[in-house]
Amino acid sequence: MTLIxxxxxxxxxxxxLDRAERLNALxxxxxxxxxxxxxxxxxxxxxxxxxxxxxxxRAFSAGGDLRAxxxxxxxxxxxxxxxxxxxxxxxxxxxxxxxxxxxxxxxxVNGPAMGLGCDIAGLADIRIASEAASFGVPFLKLGILPGDxxxxxxxxxxxxxxxxxxxxxxxxxxxxxxxEWGLVNRVVPAEALLDEAFATAGQISAQxxxxxxxxxxxxxxxxxxxxxxxxxxxxxxxxxxxxTDDHAEGxxxxxxxxxxxxxxR
Numbered sequence: 001m002t003l004i005x006x007x008x009x010x011x012x013x014x015x016x017l018d019r020a021e022r023l024n025a026l027x028x029x030x031x032x033x034x035x036x037x038x039x040x041x042x043x044x045x046x047x048x049x050x051x052x053x054x055x056x057x058r059a060f061s062a063g064g065d066l067r068a069x070x071x072x073x074x075x076x077x078x079x080x081x082x083x084x085x086x087x088x089x090x091x092x093x094x095x096x097x098x099x100x101x102x103x104x105x106x107x108x109v110n111g112p113a114m115g116l117g118c119d120i121a122g123l124a125d126i127r128i129a130s131e132a133a134s135f136g137v138p139f140l141k142l143g144i145l146p147g148d149x150x151x152x153x154x155x156x157x158x159x160x161x162x163x164x165x166x167x168x169x170x171x172x173x174x175x176x177x178x179x180e181w182g183l184v185n186r187v188v189p190a191e192a193l194l195d196e197a198f199a200t201a202g203q204i205s206a207q208x209x210x211x212x213x214x215x216x217x218x219x220x221x222x223x224x225x226x227x228x229x230x231x232x233x234x235x236x237x238x239x240x241x242x243x244t245d246d247h248a249e250g251x252x253x254x255x256x257x258x259x260x261x262x263x264x265r
């Protein structure tokens with residue numbers, strides 16, 4: 001079964017993790033390719049300005065398949081070297097692809113987001129949670145560790161001490177606590193989740209698309225680059241932005257007190 005159901009709505013793509021009968025468990029062996037293909041297609045399509053990611057059914061994603069772990073099959077089969085290579089080719093391909101997505105990613109977290117599911121949500125630029133959402137990274141409860149880069153990602157999302165508490169205790173956060181900890185931007189009733197996500201995606205998509213992608217790149221690089229490095233990147237990107245039709249349109253729109261109509265040129 002194809003993991004990601006993709007629906008296009010103007011400049012926005014809706015990606016739904018479509019494995020509801022298994023609480024959107026992942027990854028199956030083909031899931032790395034599924035995420036890579038979806039992200040590469042968006043990066044190559046200049047008409048896409050934002051992606052909304054959610055889950056089918058009552059979960060966002062329950063994370064790893066415990067039966068597969070117990071049976072030592074699929075991702076977890078074979079020797080340690082085999083498992084390591086599958087993590088690189090499957091799990092790491094998922095998170096690298098999402099981290100490299102050039103347009104803003106809005107996660108609409110509709111239910112439990114556990115393990116890899118939590119860290120996939122954490123890779124989104126903006127996270128909106130249903131009141132039914134919950135978040136956890138219970139790797140240590142299973143006798144394993146965060147193999148998806150979560151030890152790098154979680155401290156950047158909630159700070160070191162809160163990341164340490166989540167990882168070391170395996171506790172689960174409800175939606176309101178996730179909001180208080182800064183893991184999500186806001187919490188909304190379940191029936192309003194996709195409407196809120198698309199309203200946010202619509203505001204994002206109204207911006208100049210090339211400047212939007214460059215701004216996301218700066219934010220990503222800003223996590224690890226020095227201030228001087230970011231200033232140099234900004235100067236180069238800004239020079240390009242000043243020469244675009246969209247810049248001229250944006251200035252004219254402000255002066256004429258109207259909404260800008262950006263065309264990506």
